[in-house]
Amino acid sequence: MDFNIIAPMPVTDVELVGSNIAEDDHPVWDVGVTYALGDRVISLVTHRIYESVQPGNLGHDPVSDAGSWWLDLRLATRRWSAFDNRRSNKASRADEITYSIVPTRDCDAISLFGLTAGAVQIEVRDGGTLIYDQTFVLADTGHVVSMYTYFFGGIFYARQKVLNGFPGYIGHQIDITISAPGAVAEVGHIVLGRNHILGSIMDGAEVGHVSHSRKEFDQFGDELLIKRGSTRKVTVPLRVPTVQAPRVMDLVAEVDGLVTAFYGSSEYAPNYGIEGLGFVDDHTQPLDAAGDSIFTLVLKTIK
Incomplete structure (x- = not known):
């Protein structure tokens, strides 16, 4: 695989260049409108949603504001989600x-x-x-x-x-x-x-469940469980011809710090869950001059 x-x-x-989803989650910010505390607007520049944190909010551009007047909710508009x-x-x-x-x-x-x-x-x-x-x-x-x-x-x-x-x-x-x-x-x-294609997946690949839920106890010792979703940690041992080591290292460097997609593929077998949206967490590539090199790639998915 x-x-x-x-x-x-x-x-x-x-x-x-086009979508049937309108970008109308909230009104577009208007320099001539006074916004109240809690009002929300969108920016067609960043395609994000902002919330007013003060009353009488007039003339303050949420894109350039440092947080004094607007809170960046870190949410893309529905069209850009x-x-x-x-x-x-x-x-x-x-x-x-x-x-x-x-x-x-x-x-x-x-x-x-x-x-x-x-x-x-x-x-x-x-x-x-x-x-x-x-x-x-x-x-x-x-x-x-x-x-x-x-x-x-x-x-x-x-x-x-x-x-x-x-x-x-x-x-x-x-x-x-x-x-x-x-x-x-x-x-x-x-x-x-x-x-x-980075290489061939060898036996021993692992897909781990990473819980982000909170598990606490109250004053009586009863469990308090707060569900916050989960992600996965994927550890994949790969076989790569040593002559291709520079290509693989360059590809890993290209996607470093970027959210990307990864998956296993085979003409005859399923991907066994080795598929996700995430980022490269660790990559060390020992080189075997005899022909093929075996190394482990660690990736983490995002919520």
Whole structure:
């Protein structure tokens, strides 16, 4: 099984050329409006949400304010939530979500996380010509463990999906449609970029559960549990031809400090849960001059 990582492409106002999600979470900040304590506005520059922390708030730009008048809630607007490096702040819309993106870098892979949808469609256009059109049904059969669950276990849908191999060159338009007819379509984060195979996954890969919930005790010794979600720590031993060591080290350096997608792929086997949205936490690459080098890559997912 190969281990893949997607070197992410930035998605800014230049790349995002269209969406059916309106950017109207709150009023757009207006220099001539006086805002009361607790009023919220959005900025079309940063695509973030701000809350007034003082009454009589007039003429103070939330983008340049240092916190005296506005609190940056660190939340992207709903239209931009799919590109804010978080899964928990989701973009949503009734029936379907659409995004049109024109890459400024070569892009042959898309990974979608935090999905609530029945299908995802990817279309690629070169000028006015449709050159790629694929729809991926997100039905998930991983819960089927017996004849009973096959017939009565209900219908489940995948929460994440990796798509690659399409012709997303610079200047092409990539149209993404996330469909949930009769329901609310959701997506937590979308990564677009160039797919890279780092090496072959060896036995001993580990996927660890990291709880962020608080576990405390009151004065009587009773447990106080406060649920705050969880992330995963993925430890993957990889086999890489030693002559490719510089390539692998350069790729790890390229994605260092960036939120990206990673996954295992094989023609004959599932990925065994080695798939996620996160960042490289540790990478040490011992070199074996005999031919292949074996090293461990540690990644952590984000909420």
